Amino acid sequence: MLRLTRLLDRPPTADERARALRLRLTYDERVKTRLAAMSVDGTAVAILLDDAKRGSVLRDGALLAGDDDALAIVEAAPQPVARISADAPLVLLRATYHLANRHVPAQLALDHLLIERDPVLEAMLRGLGAGVDHVVAPFDPEGGAYVGHSAGHSAGHGGHHPHAHGDADDADSASLGEQLSIAAHARRAPSS
Secondary structure: OEEEEEEEOOOOOHHHHHHOEEEEEOHHHHOOOEEEEEOOOOOEEEEEOOHHHOOOOOOOOOEEEEHHHOEEEEEEOEEEEEEEEOOOHHHHHHHHHHHHHOOOOOEEOOOOEEEEOOHHHHHHHHHOOOEEEEEEEEOOOOOOOOOOOOHHHHOOOOOOOOOOOOOHHHHHHOOHHHHHHHHHHHHHOOOO
């Protein structure tokens, strides 16, 4: 079994892309630091990343290195997801706000969102006037403070809010969902 032990913080070169294995992984697989998987060509691999990577996500296109100069490129595998859309931009914005408030990983596009399927969240979104369709698609949600949590684990509100009362620097580096949360919390914060 080929061992992949390092995440390289750069995109692959053309030569590396040509010789690298391709690992097609679901979102839940890409949040694990320890995983046995099969490459697209059938090579057995073990992903054994440093515990410092715990809580992070292997992004689509991430480059892993390991034994004997082996390389693998991570691809977001198609998986069952819910596609959230709306006829009016404000409805989609409200849906995004409510998902961000619950720390739900979401992949953002101009005209829709993708989330992991969750009947409770889907009912809430329909109640807000959004359309919900079940599709199979690669899922590569926004990175940010809450990556590594699936919708099933984070639908309840609570816990730590690292950006709850952040300043402008926090907002500049935050994902869209985090920016919405920062703005909402700032409106509620007592003025000094």
